[in-house]
Structures are given as C-alpha cells and as structure tokens.
Amino acid sequence: MALPKKKLFIKTFGCQMNVADSQQMAQVLADDFEVTERPEEADLYLINTCAIRHKAEAKVQSLLGSLKALKQRRPQLILGVGGCVAQRQGEQLLTAVPHLDLVFGTHGIYRLPQLVRRAAYRPVAQVETAAGLAPSPRRHWAPGQVQALVTIMQGCDNFCTFCVVPYVRGREYSRPPGEIAAEVADFLAAGGKEVTLLGQNVNSYGRGLPQPITFPELLRRIGPLPGLARLRFTTSHPRDLSPELMAAFGELAPLCEHLHLPVQSGSDRILEAMHRGYGSREYLEKVAVLRRACPGLSLTTDLIVGFPGESEADFQATLDLMTAAAFDQAFSFKYSPRPQTRAATFADQVSEGVKTERLQRLQTLQEKFTLKAHERLVGQRREVLVEKLSKRSPEQLCGRLRTNQVVNFSGPPELVGRLVQVRIEQAHPHSLKGRWLADRPPAEGHHPEGAQGE
Ligand code: 5AD
Ligand code: SF4
Numbered sequence: 001m002a003l004p005k006k007k008l009f010i011k012t013f014g015c016q017m018n019v020a021d022s023q024q025m026a027q028v029l030a031d032d033f034e035v036t037e038r039p040e041e042a043d044l045y046l047i048n049t050c051a052i053r054h055k056a057e058a059k060v061q062s063l064l065g066s067l068k069a070l071k072q073r074r075p076q077l078i079l080g081v082g083g084c085v086a087q088r089q090g091e092q093l094l095t096a097v098p099h100l101d102l103v104f105g106t107h108g109i110y111r112l113p114q115l116v117r118r119a120a121y122r123p124v125a126q127v128e129t130a131a132g133l134a135p136s137p138r139r140h141w142a143p144g145q146v147q148a149l150v151t152i153m154q155g156c157d158n159f160c161t162f163c164v165v166p167y168v169r170g171r172e173y174s175r176p177p178g179e180i181a182a183e184v185a186d187f188l189a190a191g192g193k194e195v196t197l198l199g200q201n202v203n204s205y206g207r208g209l210p211q212p213i214t215f216p217e218l219l220r221r222i223g224p225l226p227g228l229a230r231l232r233f234t235t236s237h238p239r240d241l242s243p244e245l246m247a248a249f250g251e252l253a254p255l256c257e258h259l260h261l262p263v264q265s266g267s268d269r270i271l272e273a274m275h276r277g278y279g280s281r282e283y284l285e286k287v288a289v290l291r292r293a294c295p296g297l298s299l300t301t302d303l304i305v306g307f308p309g310e311s312e313a314d315f316q317a318t319l320d321l322m323t324a325a326a327f328d329q330a331f332s333f334k335y336s337p338r339p340q341t342r343a344a345t346f347a348d349q350v351s352e353g354v355k356t357e358r359l360q361r362l363q364t365l366q367e368k369f370t371l372k373a374h375e376r377l378v379g380q381r382r383e384v385l386v387e388k389l390s391k392r393s394p395e396q397l398c399g400r401l402r403t404n405q406v407v408n409f410s411g412p413p414e415l416v417g418r419l420v421q422v423r424i425e426q427a428h429p430h431s432l433k434g435r436w437l438a439d440r441p442p443a444e445g446h447h448p449e450g451a452q453g454e
Pocket of ligand 2: 156157158159160163164165166200201237
C-alpha cells in the first residue's frame with residue numbers, strides 16, 4: 001500500500017509568474033506531497049518570494065521570522081524559500097535565517113524533489129540557485145481547473161534602470177511554440193476554458209528560437225484551439241507592441257478585450273532615464289490605434305512615482321498622461337531602489353514624503369477613472385467566467401468579465417467554472433455587482449464583449 005502523502009503548504013508572494021511557479025512546485029512534488037491550505041499541519045512549508053520592491057522582500061523576512069516558532073513546535077518541518085529573493089540572496093539567506101532548511105532559485109524548481117529529500121535526511125541546509133534553463137516537465141491539469149497560467153518565456157533583457165528582474169530572472173528565453181501549444185491543448189482537453197500566457201515581455205517572444213516566431217503568430221496558433229473561450233497575456237512592453245499585435249485584438253475571437261500596458265511615467269525625461277525606449281506621445285499614439293482596433297478594450301497600466309530626479313512637472317506629466325489614456329485601472333508604486341540596478345545609484349533620489357504625497361494624488365485621480373469605467377458597464381449584459389464562491393457569503397459568486405473587472409452576484413455554487421450571462425447592476429470602486437440571467441443560454445465565449453451590449 002502506498003504511504004499517505006505528506007502535506008505541503010506554499011505561500012506565494014508577487015506576480016502571476018510566481019503563482020505559475022508555485023503551481024509547478026506543487027506538481028513536481030505531487031508524488032510525495034499533497035497541498036494543504038493550513039500552514040500549521042505542513043510537513044514542507046515553501047515560501048515563493050518576490051524581490052521587485054524593498055517592501056516585498058521585507059514581508060518575506062518578517063514571515064520567516066514568525067515561522068521560527070512553528071519550526072520549534074514541529075521539528076520535522078522542512079522550511080524552504082524559493083523564487084526571486086532566494087535567487088538573489090542564495091547562501092546569505094541561510095546565514096541570516098538559521099532555521100531555514102532549503103533555498104532554491106527561480107531556475108531550480110524541477111530539482112525540488114531531490115533537494116527536499118536531501119534536506120529531510122541531512123541536517124545541512126540545501127542551497128540550489130545555479131542559473132540555467134529548467135526543462136519544463138509536462139503539466140498535469142486537475143479536472144475542474146478552468147483557468148491556466150502558462151509561462152511562455154523566462155527572464156528579461158530590457159534592463160529598465162529601476163528593475164531588478166533581469167538580475168534575478170536572468171536572460172530572456174522563449175519556450176518552443178509546439179511545447180506551449182501542446183500544454184494548452186492538454187488543458188483544454190481536460191475541460192479548461194481560460195489561458196493566460198505569461199512572460200516579462202511577451203512582445204519579444206520568439207527571438208532566439210531556432211525557428212523564430214513572433215508573439216502574434218503564437219497567438220494565432222493558440223487562439224483557434226478547440227474549447228478555448230478566453231485568451232489573455234501579460235506583460236506587454238509598450239516599445240515592442242507591434243501593429244500586428246494590436247490588430248489581433250479585433251481579429252482573434254477568444255482574445256479578451258483587455259491589455260495591461262505598463263507606462264511607468266508620463267514624463268519623457270523620466271521615461272528616458274528609466275531606459276524605456278518610448279515617449280509619452282508614442283505611447284498615446286499606440287493607445288489610439290488600439291482603441292480603433294478594439295473599441296471595447298479595457299486598458300490597465302503600472303506607474304512608478306518618485307523615480308530619481310522626478311520633479312513636480314514630471315509628475316504632472318504623468319497625471320496628464322493618465323487623463324489622456326483614461327486607464328480602466330492602474331497599479332501604482334513608490335519607486336524603491338533595488339540592488340544592482342542603475343537607478344539606485346542616481347544622485348537625485350526623491351524623499352519618502354514626496355513619494356507618499358504623489359502616490360496619494362495619483363491614486364485619487366485613478367479612482368475616478370476606474371469608477372467611471374465601472375459606471376459605464378451598469379445596465380449592460382456581459383459574459384462572466386465564474387471563478388469561485390465569494391469569501392463574504394456562500395450564496396455569492398465571484399467572476400470576471402472578459403475586460404477583467406471583478407463581478408459579484410448571487411447564484412448556485414454549481415456555476416463555478418462556467419461562463420454565464422450577468423446583468424451589471426452596480427458599480428463599486430473595486431468591483432461590480434451583477435444579477436445572474438439564469439434563463440439566458442450559456443455564452444459560447446466567442447463573441448467580443450462589444451458585440452454583446454444591449
Ligand atoms: N520600484 C517601484 N516599482 C517597481 N516596479 C518594478 N521595479 C520597481 C521598483 N524598483 C513596478 C513597475 C513594474 C511592476 C511590476 O512593478 O511598475 O511594471
Ligand atoms: Fe523589468 Fe523592464 Fe524587464 Fe519589465 S521590461 S521585467 S520593468 S527590466
């Protein structure tokens with residue numbers, strides 16, 4: 001008889017790439033471990049870390065500190081740290097945190113089972129942060145899983161002056177298109193509906209492959225796969241957003257009407273210092289082309305305030321660009337100096353107080369645009385992919401529109417995982433409230449949102 005499986009708890013910080021990596025960790029360990037949601041019963045506790053800003057790293061440190069007590073109560077517990085902080089700090093982490101058993105970087109996921117086994121038998125902590133290309137083991141898709149994150153490339157060659165990613169995740173490398181298409185086809189065959197393609201800069205996908213292929217070509221290969229209702233991707237670099245990719249939004253039915261296009265700043269001077277390779281005018285021109293190709297497009301962005309040298313006028317230029325672009329949603333951050341990056345050495349760092357004040361002003365402006373975008377949806381009938389039961393009440397369901405806004409509505413739990421029709425009734429700052437149109441036939445998911453308005 002097989003031994004009962006041990007319990008694995010994974011705490012994930014950071015981006016969707018990390019979420020995808022955590023899923024892969026669970027998969028490579030599945031022979032010996034089953035995932036638990038309860039950290040106190042874990043035999044193996046893994047923290048998948050994020051290094052993008054200082055605050056993200058600090059959260060990892062404080063969690064590690066608090067786990068000392070758990071480790072004392074459960075001496076057989078194996079505690080491991082993976083992801084970007086582990087890749088960046090390697091052995092230093094072990095010195096700083098003596099109750100740690102295992103450190104593995106972003107390239108070491110497939111070696112996890114050996115590392116865990118060695119950590120269990122040997123009292124010496126294990127470190128594995130060697131760079132190198134990890135072969136991707138064939139993914140297994142759980143029945144009932146309707147959304148998949150599929151990593152199409154690793155690393156980044158852009159070296160934006162504020163960003164630690166190229167130093168942590170390494171050089172850009174694209175997975176072969178056949179491997180990606182097979183993974184998606186497997187997922188759809190198991191009943192999957194929505195696929196999100198992930199990379200630090202998906203627009204440069206395919207460079208360096210033996211048979212080069214562009215990202216729009218990859219989309220055209222994935223888009224028609226039978227059963228695919230929704231296709232998304234992230235992240236796009238504005239400089240590399242080609243006319244071909246913009247056109248894909250109007251042409252590929254499953255491609256959702258949502259684009260995340262991080263602009264970072266509206267000031268040309270700052271964009272240049274960031275080494276972004278575009279100016280505010282080029283960015284806004286691309287937005288105009290996109291809106292013509294896909295009138296219902298929802299556009300979201302990332303913004304940094306307080307980059308070194310940012311004057312009040314530079315910041316004002318960011319607010320002006322936000323107004324011109326009318327983003328549906330913006331993720332905004334105070335600039336955080338990161339080790340190894342060029343901007344960390346720039347002389348004219350902005351004070352914490354000014355950063356806080358600018359972030360506040362920026363978020364107040366964005367809230368107005370987000371709410372307006374939500375209000376425009378009120379009264380419309382939309383397709384929702386139901387993702388889960390709401391945390392607040394068991395009769396409430398929670399899902400997303402093709403344009404990515406969150407919708408809460410009442411309905412039976414059997415709807416989870418299905419595409420349904422919902423009438424949008426209320427706009428809130430962070431979500432929408434809707435009513436399930438039970439009598440409507442389930443949507444095919446092949447109609448652009450714009451065509452469904454009534
Ligand atoms: N400080 C603040 N924000 C940063 N980002 C990346 N690096 C930094 C940094 N050093 C933001 C960018 C990026 C998002 C993922 O995180 O806006 O698009
Ligand atoms: Fe970082 Fe720039 Fe690469 Fe994005 S494109 S991961 S911001 S270096």
